[in-house]
Amino acid sequence: MIAEFILKNYRSFKEEHKFSLLATKNKELAESHTFDVDNKVQLLKSAVIYGANASGKSNFFNALYFFINFSIYSGPRKQVGDIIDVDPFSLSKQTIDEPSFFELVFFIKDNNGKPIRYRYGFSVTGEEVINEYLLAIQNVREITFFNREKQKMTITDHFREGTRIKSAVRSNCSLLSVAAQSNNEIAAKIIQYFKSILITSGLSNIASVTKRKLRQSDENTKKQVLNFLHYADIHVKDINVKREIIDKNELPPEILEIINKNPGVRPPEIETYFFCHDFYDNEKIVDTASFPEEEESRGTQKLFAYAIPIISALENGTPLFIDEFDAQLHPLILENIIKLFNSSDINKNNAQLIISCHAVHIMTNNNFRRDQIWFCEKDHYGATDLYSLVEYKIEDKDSVRKDSTYNKNYMQGKYGAIPYLDAILWQTGFDK
Numbered sequence: 001m002i003a004e005f006i007l008k009n010y011r012s013f014k015e016e017h018k019f020s021l022l023a024t025k026n027k028e029l030a031e032s033h034t035f036d037v038d039n040k041v042q043l044l045k046s047a048v049i050y051g052a053n054a055s056g057k058s059n060f061f062n063a064l065y066f067f068i069n070f071s072i073y074s075g076p077r078k079q080v081g082d083i084i085d086v087d088p089f090s091l092s093k094q095t096i097d098e099p100s101f102f103e104l105v106f107f108i109k110d111n112n113g114k115p116i117r118y119r120y121g122f123s124v125t126g127e128e129v130i131n132e133y134l135l136a137i138q139n140v141r142e143i144t145f146f147n148r149e150k151q152k153m154t155i156t157d158h159f160r161e162g163t164r165i166k167s168a169v170r171s172n173c174s175l176l177s178v179a180a181q182s183n184n185e186i187a188a189k190i191i192q193y194f195k196s197i198l199i200t201s202g203l204s205n206i207a208s209v210t211k212r213k214l215r216q217s218d219e220n221t222k223k224q225v226l227n228f229l230h231y232a233d234i235h236v237k238d239i240n241v242k243r244e245i246i247d248k249n250e251l252p253p254e255i256l257e258i259i260n261k262n263p264g265v266r267p268p269e270i271e272t273y274f275f276c277h278d279f280y281d282n283e284k285i286v287d288t289a290s291f292p293e294e295e296e297s298r299g300t301q302k303l304f305a306y307a308i309p310i311i312s313a314l315e316n317g318t319p320l321f322i323d324e325f326d327a328q329l330h331p332l333i334l335e336n337i338i339k340l341f342n343s344s345d346i347n348k349n350n351a352q353l354i355i356s357c358h359a360v361h362i363m364t365n366n367n368f369r370r371d372q373i374w375f376c377e378k379d380h381y382g383a384t385d386l387y388s389l390v391e392y393k394i395e396d397k398d399s400v401r402k403d404s405t406y407n408k409n410y411m412q413g414k415y416g417a418i419p420y421l422d423a424i425l426w427q428t429g430f431d432k
Helices: 055-078 162-170 175-181 187-198 208-216 217-230 255-260 298-316 331-340 404-413 423-427
Strands: 002-008 019-020 033-037 042-044 047-050 098-108 114-122 128-139 141-149 152-156 197-199 239-245 270-283 285-294 319-323 352-355 373-378 384-388
Touching: 002 055, 019 384, 047 055, 047 162, 055 114, 055 175, 055 187, 055 197, 055 319, 055 423, 098 187, 141 319, 152 162, 162 175, 175 187, 175 404, 197 270, 197 298, 208 217, 208 239, 217 239, 217 298, 239 423, 255 270, 298 331, 331 352
Parallel strands: 047 352, 047 373, 197 319, 319 352
Antiparallel strands: 002 019, 002 098, 033 042, 098 114, 114 128, 128 141, 141 152, 239 270, 270 285, 373 384
């Protein structure tokens, strides 16, 4: 369960910005759109980020992806001297050589089922980790597991077995990932949780996630995928896969050499998915007709790709981040998928869906609370500002009312984060 993500000096985010899934005290849609972590903390089940093209929305998702990826894999994968692929804000002399900062506040249940609040963060340059820390709240107070300043590491008794890994922590990798490799229980649990967070884009092909699950699972998984497609009004009767071994004569010489030297290695296969539809004689169903995946509409392919990520998130109560979520999806389908996550009946395990999109029609007080709606807007210096509707002040005075027509006001420019069309017309000369 994610509470907050903080970032600074990464791509278009020059200053420190906090994205929060902590529910405010506002009561609108509280029963359906929020959930209790404990008797003090409520979290949001979903959030949406709006903004003009090139406003920094994708950079937000990229920042979280970098944070998760570095936290998990820098220890196992990086060698001495490898660079850290971090991108600081590059339009200012004051930031280009400064470290980038990331912090995630999240909850993981302990062995007794009690949610523990963790706070993990780090600052890095392209060469090294500048600082790194892990803290948690236990019995009301926040305790420190470790605190790192470059290669000087302070590891407390709360982080058992942590002291013996100091010499294995390279300057370009996270202490957390090395501790998890060494079977530290707390680090391993956090890394496992980070691996459950899926971050993707509607502009990417993530069908491999659904295909892998179908390949590894039973008929029940295929039934779930078909039910999901039916929920979106996609009338697919069945999904079948055809596997063909590639002819050895068509393989590159280096692959063929490996196969010839290793009799136990099977030649690679081509896997084709077929979508089956009812076949009619007048109005009577008499058979099925199958079409390869690439002949289905882009919308059907996109929903098939989303099927397992969405189903898995709802089943396991894990966070799902999707940039450009409305790409190739009908507006009503988009709205109803969001409703799955905001439903108390369906989202029983408190999965969280965080998306970016341009679908303004869903920006209503029926679909979202004010603290669920976020905006990205760039200033004149190319830096992104990230803010929520609940904190926005109209003309620097009045808060947005909960009964406002959010989408209409947004399109009128009352909340910012829209394209400067007059400037575009002026620069292109089309206003003449």
